[in-house]
Amino acid sequence: MIRIGAFLVGLFFSGWLIVSFGVGAVAYVSEPPQETAEHAFHLEPKKLSLASDGPMGKFDRQQLQRGFQVYKEVCSACHSMRLVSFRNLAELGYTEDEVKAIAANWPAQTPSIDPATGEATTRKPLPADYIPSPHANETAARAANNNALPPDLSLITKARHGGAPYVYSLLTGYQEPPAELAKRFPDAMPGPGLNYNPYFANLNIAMANPLGSDGIVTYSDGTNATTDQMAKDVSAFLVWTAEPTLEKRHQTGWAVLIFLIIATGLGYMAYRNVWAGVKH
Amino acid sequence: MSFSWAKHYEPKSDLTKWLDQRLPLPRLVYGAIGGGYPVPRNLNYFWNFGVLAGVALVMQIVTGIIMAMHYAPNALVAFDSTEHIMRDVNWGWMLRYAHANGASFFFIVVYIHIFRGLYFSSYKAPREMIWLLGLVIFLLMMATAFMGYVLPWGQMSFWGAKVITGLFGAIPLVGEPIQTWLLGGFAPDNAALNRFFSLHYLLPFVTAGVIILHIWALHIPGSSNPTGVEVKSESDTVPFHPYYTAKDGFGLGVFLILFCSVLFFAPNFLGHADNYIPANPLSTPAHIVPEWYFWPFYAILRAFTFDFFIVPAKLLGVLAMFASILLLFFLPWLDRSPVRSGNYRPLFKIFFGILVADVLLLGYLGGAPAEEPYVMLSQLGSAYYFAHFLIILPIISKIEKPKPLPYSITESVLGKDSSGMAGGPVLQPAE
Numbered sequence: 001m002i003r004i005g006a007f008l009v010g011l012f013f014s015g016w017l018i019v020s021f022g023v024g025a026v027a028y029v030s031e032p033p034q035e036t037a038e039h040a041f042h043l044e045p046k047k048l049s050l051a052s053d054g055p056m057g058k059f060d061r062q063q064l065q066r067g068f069q070v071y072k073e074v075c076s077a078c079h080s081m082r083l084v085s086f087r088n089l090a091e092l093g094y095t096e097d098e099v100k101a102i103a104a105n106w107p108a109q110t111p112s113i114d115p116a117t118g119e120a121t122t123r124k125p126l127p128a129d130y131i132p133s134p135h136a137n138e139t140a141a142r143a144a145n146n147n148a149l150p151p152d153l154s155l156i157t158k159a160r161h162g163g164a165p166y167v168y169s170l171l172t173g174y175q176e177p178p179a180e181l182a183k184r185f186p187d188a189m190p191g192p193g194l195n196y197n198p199y200f201a202n203l204n205i206a207m208a209n210p211l212g213s214d215g216i217v218t219y220s221d222g223t224n225a226t227t228d229q230m231a232k233d234v235s236a237f238l239v240w241t242a243e244p245t246l247e248k249r250h251q252t253g254w255a256v257l258i259f260l261i262i263a264t265g266l267g268y269m270a271y272r273n274v275w276a277g278v279k280h
Numbered sequence: 281m282s283f284s285w286a287k288h289y290e291p292k293s294d295l296t297k298w299l300d301q302r303l304p305l306p307r308l309v310y311g312a313i314g315g316g317y318p319v320p321r322n323l324n325y326f327w328n329f330g331v332l333a334g335v336a337l338v339m340q341i342v343t344g345i346i347m348a349m350h351y352a353p354n355a356l357v358a359f360d361s362t363e364h365i366m367r368d369v370n371w372g373w374m375l376r377y378a379h380a381n382g383a384s385f386f387f388i389v390v391y392i393h394i395f396r397g398l399y400f401s402s403y404k405a406p407r408e409m410i411w412l413l414g415l416v417i418f419l420l421m422m423a424t425a426f427m428g429y430v431l432p433w434g435q436m437s438f439w440g441a442k443v444i445t446g447l448f449g450a451i452p453l454v455g456e457p458i459q460t461w462l463l464g465g466f467a468p469d470n471a472a473l474n475r476f477f478s479l480h481y482l483l484p485f486v487t488a489g490v491i492i493l494h495i496w497a498l499h500i501p502g503s504s505n506p507t508g509v510e511v512k513s514e515s516d517t518v519p520f521h522p523y524y525t526a527k528d529g530f531g532l533g534v535f536l537i538l539f540c541s542v543l544f545f546a547p548n549f550l551g552h553a554d555n556y557i558p559a560n561p562l563s564t565p566a567h568i569v570p571e572w573y574f575w576p577f578y579a580i581l582r583a584f585t586f587d588f589f590i591v592p593a594k595l596l597g598v599l600a601m602f603a604s605i606l607l608l609f610f611l612p613w614l615d616r617s618p619v620r621s622g623n624y625r626p627l628f629k630i631f632f633g634i635l636v637a638d639v640l641l642l643g644y645l646g647g648a649p650a651e652e653p654y655v656m657l658s659q660l661g662s663a664y665y666f667a668h669f670l671i672i673l674p675i676i677s678k679i680e681k682p683k684p685l686p687y688s689i690t691e692s693v694l695g696k697d698s699s700g701m702a703g704g705p706v707l708q709p710a711e
Contacts, residue, residue, distance in 0.1 A: 010670025017663035055545040159556035253544025264533025274526040
């Protein structure tokens, strides 16, 4: 009885799936799906090699400081960094006084309450504060950016497929739309307020080219601030903001693995020893 | 329980004697995983995975309880409290990565454990109850994992919760009220997050309870073994301790090496980038996919694209997805072959190989976008899945000519068995 019931259920599901497959296959052959503009023009991220890559990866603090400078002087005009506080910057090698100065001179203010009147006001950030957002809220951010919302950058290298190489590719990927795009997919051409970038999922990004020309920032360590260099540095910095504990993770990982390999080796010998007299 | 030659616990010190007369807990442990549990001597490494699953559950409970001390199940702050664990809590990043990857490794281990059971027909008499309880554990795990994935309140948390509870919305007439009732609202929000947290904390302990029943049921007939021939005499077995504690210790080491390699060097490899974006009910991700361990079932769900007369395709997909798991409950009665081990079943072995490839393919397709040719392949893959269990398995178990079985485990190991003669009295497990 169970087997007859099972047979009928199996016949129903499998049969209907085969029928669905047949109908789908006929449609697929007679009307092959049309290629989309994204499919034809979207590019996978370029290669990017950072000091933090791989199981031995460590942060290059000089580079992180340069990347922080790019964030501070360029990105922070529109993008918030709400999960990082100023005190965390000490991990990039800044002294306590430098962190205090960075916080005090930050262009955006921290929301606060006026102690005299109890009314909402703003004050200069302190090292214990999170980095304040350039906009008071989402509506203000959209109003200032042609109705596009600049995403928070704290976790961006973990929140995008492709990670840091994706961010680097996006920042260096601005270009004129290819003539072929206009010919084959006129609808996919960037509209007003949009920019062509083949690394962006739908090819048209609202953000204008932020690192368009060399020398937008002046690095204090003398590094030549080319677009490529700035994009690399800020990508490295955003790896750190997304996971400040990365170095500790790698270091701990090696200690744990070495211990486990020794323990497992001993465990294997114990196992062989226990079973020595027993064929199995 | 177990066999007549099982060793009995003998308390040695005054304290253990005193305890044994009042609360014989050491006796229970000795009989369960100590020298008092005779186990077939010929188990291969696939028999390590039960113990590994138990260890994985304990790791999940320990890391989970500590994280619950720092996590806040409120839609306003859940995402930030998760990042608080990652950034500010001492070793919080390790706890969370261990918990997230621990779930993945729990499923890897359990899937291997289940396929071990399928290949060696561990579900057959007299072990049906172990199999059925195991499936209950599997269902509990799936519910727990699904609700756990909602807790960080990222984009995939939110949209995954919406899609999965939406499955209940496919039930005719009562579907939508049920979905609203499950979520405590019309869309996932604070009410859903709170109850998911509560149940996510509860279900692992329910699972632990069912595991106790699973092991209890196992200790009645004893463990199965790669030959599928039942234990006949003492020479077929060795005591669990020290033989299998030593082997499991080594297996645990290998497991932890693999687990820690991912935990420390690729902790986000098995996750989804979108879950690092805070939940946003107004922005639908391009591709909503559950965690990888649900992909085979997700592929079956999405394989149904055509209505069957009055039954809408969505409902068919939901029914098929639940059926794909529920059919496993009937397996002991679908597979009629008297031979257990796939090693002695040439025809079964071929179809088992196809099934493994099929489930891996479905897993890949479940994670792929819902477009062609993935949908067509999912239809073929799902069709084989149902045909395998419901049609092919009952038929081959009837027409197949198995290879000759060894007389006993001892004979299969040593080439001869001096303790028994073919046709001699067979020792039955004493219960």
